[in-house]
Amino acid sequence: MDATGVKGDDTRAVSLQVRDLSKSFYGVAAVDEVSFDLVSGEIHGLLGENGAGKSTLCSMLAGLYRPDSGRMLLDGQTVHLRSPEDAATLGIGMVYQHFRLVERFTVAENIVLGRGIGVGRQARRDVERRVHELGEEYGLAVDASRAVWQLSVGERQRVEILKQLFRGARVLILDEPTAVLAPHESDRLFEAVRRMADAGHAVVLVSHKMQEILGHTDRVTVLRRGRNVGSGETAAQTHAALAAMMFGSELAGVGSDVEHSSRSPGPTVLKVSDLRVTGDHGRAAVDGVSFEVRRFQIVGVAGVAGNGQRELHEALAGLRSGVTGSIEIDGHDLSGAGPKARHRAGLAYVPEDRLGTGLAAGLTIEHNMVLRSFDRAPHSAAGRLKARAIRETSGRLVQEFDVRGARDGMPVSFMSGGNLQKAILARELTEDHEVLVAASPTRGLDMSAAETVRGHVRRERSTGRGVLLFSEDLAEVLELSDVVLVMFKGLIVGRFERDDVDVEHVGLLMTGASVTGDEVHRGHEDNQSGIRHRKVSL
Amino acid sequence: MIGRVIVTPRAKPSPLVRAGVPLLSLLVALASGAVILVLTGADPIEVYRTMFDASLNGTAPIERTLTYATPLILTGLAAAIAFRMRVYNIGAEGQLFIGAIAASGLALKLPSTTPKFVMVAVMLLGGAVAGALWAGFAALPKAFFGTDEIVTTLMLNFVALAFMNYLIFGSYSFWRDPSRPVPQGNAIPDSAVLPTISGRLHVGFLIAVALAVSVWLLVRGTTFGFRLRTIGDSPRAARYAGIGVPVATIAVFAISGALAGVAGAIEVSGVTNRLDPKALAIELGYTGIVIATVARMHPLGVLPVAVLLAAVATSGSSMQAIGVQSEVVVLLQGLIFLSVTAGEFFVTNRLGLRPVPRGGPSEPVEALADAGDVPDAADSLRASVGGAL
Numbered sequence: 035m036d037a038t039g040v041k042g043d044d045t046r047a048v049s050l051q052v053r054d055l056s057k058s059f060y061g062v063a064a065v066d067e068v069s070f071d072l073v074s075g076e077i078h079g080l081l082g083e084n085g086a087g088k089s090t091l092c093s094m095l096a097g098l099y100r101p102d103s104g105r106m107l108l109d110g111q112t113v114h115l116r117s118p119e120d121a122a123t124l125g126i127g128m129v130y131q132h133f134r135l136v137e138r139f140t141v142a143e144n145i146v147l148g149r150g151i152g153v154g155r156q157a158r159r160d161v162e163r164r165v166h167e168l169g170e171e172y173g174l175a176v177d178a179s180r181a182v183w184q185l186s187v188g189e190r191q192r193v194e195i196l197k198q199l200f201r202g203a204r205v206l207i208l209d210e211p212t213a214v215l216a217p218h219e220s221d222r223l224f225e226a227v228r229r230m231a232d233a234g235h236a237v238v239l240v241s242h243k244m245q246e247i248l249g250h251t252d253r254v255t256v257l258r259r260g261r262n263v264g265s266g267e268t269a270a271q272t273h274a275a276l277a278a279m280m281f282g283s284e285l286a287g288v289g290s291d292v293e294h295s296s297r298s299p300g301p302t303v304l305k306v307s308d309l310r311v312t313g314d315h316g317r318a319a320v321d322g323v324s325f326e327v328r329r330f331q332i333v334g335v336a337g338v339a340g341n342g343q344r345e346l347h348e349a350l351a352g353l354r355s356g357v358t359g360s361i362e363i364d365g366h367d368l369s370g371a372g373p374k375a376r377h378r379a380g381l382a383y384v385p386e387d388r389l390g391t392g393l394a395a396g397l398t399i400e401h402n403m404v405l406r407s408f409d410r411a412p413h414s415a416a417g418r419l420k421a422r423a424i425r426e427t428s429g430r431l432v433q434e435f436d437v438r439g440a441r442d443g444m445p446v447s448f449m450s451g452g453n454l455q456k457a458i459l460a461r462e463l464t465e466d467h468e469v470l471v472a473a474s475p476t477r478g479l480d481m482s483a484a485e486t487v488r489g490h491v492r493r494e495r496s497t498g499r500g501v502l503l504f505s506e507d508l509a510e511v512l513e514l515s516d517v518v519l520v521m522f523k524g525l526i527v528g529r530f531e532r533d534d535v536d537v538e539h540v541g542l543l544m545t546g547a548s549v550t551g552d553e554v555h556r557g558h559e560d561n562q563s564g565i566r567h568r569k570v571s572l
Numbered sequence: 573m574i575g576r577v578i579v580t581p582r583a584k585p586s587p588l589v590r591a592g593v594p595l596l597s598l599l600v601a602l603a604s605g606a607v608i609l610v611l612t613g614a615d616p617i618e619v620y621r622t623m624f625d626a627s628l629n630g631t632a633p634i635e636r637t638l639t640y641a642t643p644l645i646l647t648g649l650a651a652a653i654a655f656r657m658r659v660y661n662i663g664a665e666g667q668l669f670i671g672a673i674a675a676s677g678l679a680l681k682l683p684s685t686t687p688k689f690v691m692v693a694v695m696l697l698g699g700a701v702a703g704a705l706w707a708g709f710a711a712l713p714k715a716f717f718g719t720d721e722i723v724t725t726l727m728l729n730f731v732a733l734a735f736m737n738y739l740i741f742g743s744y745s746f747w748r749d750p751s752r753p754v755p756q757g758n759a760i761p762d763s764a765v766l767p768t769i770s771g772r773l774h775v776g777f778l779i780a781v782a783l784a785v786s787v788w789l790l791v792r793g794t795t796f797g798f799r800l801r802t803i804g805d806s807p808r809a810a811r812y813a814g815i816g817v818p819v820a821t822i823a824v825f826a827i828s829g830a831l832a833g834v835a836g837a838i839e840v841s842g843v844t845n846r847l848d849p850k851a852l853a854i855e856l857g858y859t860g861i862v863i864a865t866v867a868r869m870h871p872l873g874v875l876p877v878a879v880l881l882a883a884v885a886t887s888g889s890s891m892q893a894i895g896v897q898s899e900v901v902v903l904l905q906g907l908i909f910l911s912v913t914a915g916e917f918f919v920t921n922r923l924g925l926r927p928v929p930r931g932g933p934s935e936p937v938e939a940l941a942d943a944g945d946v947p948d949a950a951d952s953l954r955a956s957v958g959g960a961l
Contacts (some may be wrong), residue, residue: 351812353811353812372814373811373812373813373814374813374814375814377814383812385812387808389806390806390808390809391806391808391809391812392809392812393806393809394801394802394805394806394809394810395805395806395809396805396806397801397802397805397806401798401801401802405802405809405812405813406813406814408795408798408813409795409798414794414795414798417794417795417796418793418794418795419792419793419794419795419797419798421793441583441584442584443584444583444584445583448581448583
């Protein structure tokens, strides 16, 4: 590999045409006959909800996945990418959300890693000089002689981009690049991306953030459920039109035609007041939310992933530290209680992460079925496990919830997603729980398994429990919920009663359209009265 | 894709596979050892026969092997129970020394007229407590500050070794025999010597076996074991289940340290009969880690592995008689462990040439390798690692 050829290559014009690309996993289409075009000098936005197929599509462009069908044409020539190396050779480079850097190596070493470039002093100096030049040219300055572990997240991302530029990438795919960045770093990134486009690169910007797409791309392609639902000049789009494409216009009908509890909600079972949660990066992920869940009621939380939902439900379950505010179940204050005490107080929790949090992946179904109750009668006495009682409980739950695929002595990780979820529900939905907090309970499940799970959620309501449902699938939230809360940037920015859900409005709030101050709920006083719908100003 | 090797995780290895693969691995190790022996000009059959005669053929060799295996069983257990919970206590070496110091100290301090049963019980208990306390120096920082226990336990080994050497070689301590000019530990009274079963084999072997069974029952049949297995498999699931990870960490450290401490006490009481640094510092603790690893952290698995290793090790001295370097046994040990550990792959995975049909209980690894979009699939790879008990 001639490393000095880098600078010569990267200004050649490039075009990439994607035709009818499809990819399924386990019979579920992740990308379904998607076509789009990419040319030199443009920033092409790829917009869609989580699970819309953005990452799968990009992974195919980058040679990581092989498409089941469809073609890719680079400069008019059909190309078959067998590996990321193939893609790199052809000038397609991807910057992943999770960086692929060796922390102990310097920036320069990471950039030449696997390139077969000499490690002598002269070679190193050449590399560092070129990295410096590229950094200057695109506004991605980073000291090439520093070790990666010393760098900030933003700098590491620059290294990833420089690595691709250094390798002569003409097509650059950035997968959710701002997910890890602070706002000012994002601005700086977009400047650099614009410079790259101006220099003749073609850039794919993957995002589920509307503002980024509207503000920084030339063209946009919207994916929903694996399909391309619209492409066009960004300038010709409005926030509302894109939101409608993202979430689907067919949602408009949802909310009126689906069965729901006819009885009015009962007393409050879960009350959350001014909850604040510090996120993993030390910033406030949940920034003061208040709401109530009542018996015979499903409260759905809609929102684009990463707006504090995960931190909120983990805080409710007692799994997070750095939480202030109060959490009450049936009037009992549980703010300082651990996960066990909350469970005893009647909180059932279905975590997002089935294997690893909800279930101990390497252990058996019996072990997992008593994960919450192993230290109580009848499952143990005086510190000794009662194998027979455990087997009975497990067998009963497996049968009641129709959990299939479990075998004696087999780790649960060999079971399918739908059965894992049923297993968690079976364990959590015991007789004596009062409220269910469920996080993305149907994610990744096939249609029938998802419907089974929804059936359990509805049954919770009809048996007088309260449900707090988190889902990234807006259709699901709208279908099931009596009350819809919309989360954006750690706040509840909208609350809708079932009968006056305005889908368009929800979509706009989810994607951060600016709203008048009244709609941002910080205190809980608004909750009872519902929210006055204001016109949204874009 | 026909002709390509497909690796499929086994959901549940059959008993035949579980027992057969390690035995086959052992044969592979002996076969590769034979090749090396031939290359060095030795007769492999003669070497293996001599080894067998020296370690397992007859009462005296078996006694010697089992005596040597006794502390290894205990340090193997110490490593197994800790590693199972992902507590990497590599300090059994030091915990054993401290146990030996405590046991010999108690034996010298108590009146020599103390009944044997009481004397031995006090020594073993003292060794256990001392080992547990020594482990505590690593356990508390780990539980409360997340200090890396690999570093702390390793460092503590050197401290313990230096302390033991100081007691005998560096000072006229209570442990040292004042009557001899050459530094040597004070002999413990007869009442502190473990009774023997047969020849040199002492009761300590039975104690070690009983402890192996106890640890197995503890892990398998108690709520403590349930906690331990949950944490070992998935710390997040454990937190979710309300299991206090710091408390369990301290407890498992204490048990691990106590087992190593008992090993030290048994060596003093059953073999050396004095605090003898030269005889104790033979890497019994580190060997325990290897044993636990080969035994896949299974408390009962530790028993045969420790005996096998002891058999190979005790036959080293017999090699000289047939003109072969005694280092040959170290080579064989290495081959056996390499082979058995590598064979583990075939216990947890099945090899085939074509992908299994979809929808079966498991999916080919090839399909899982980069299926980042399918959250539950990638995790099933991990399954092959845990769940041995």
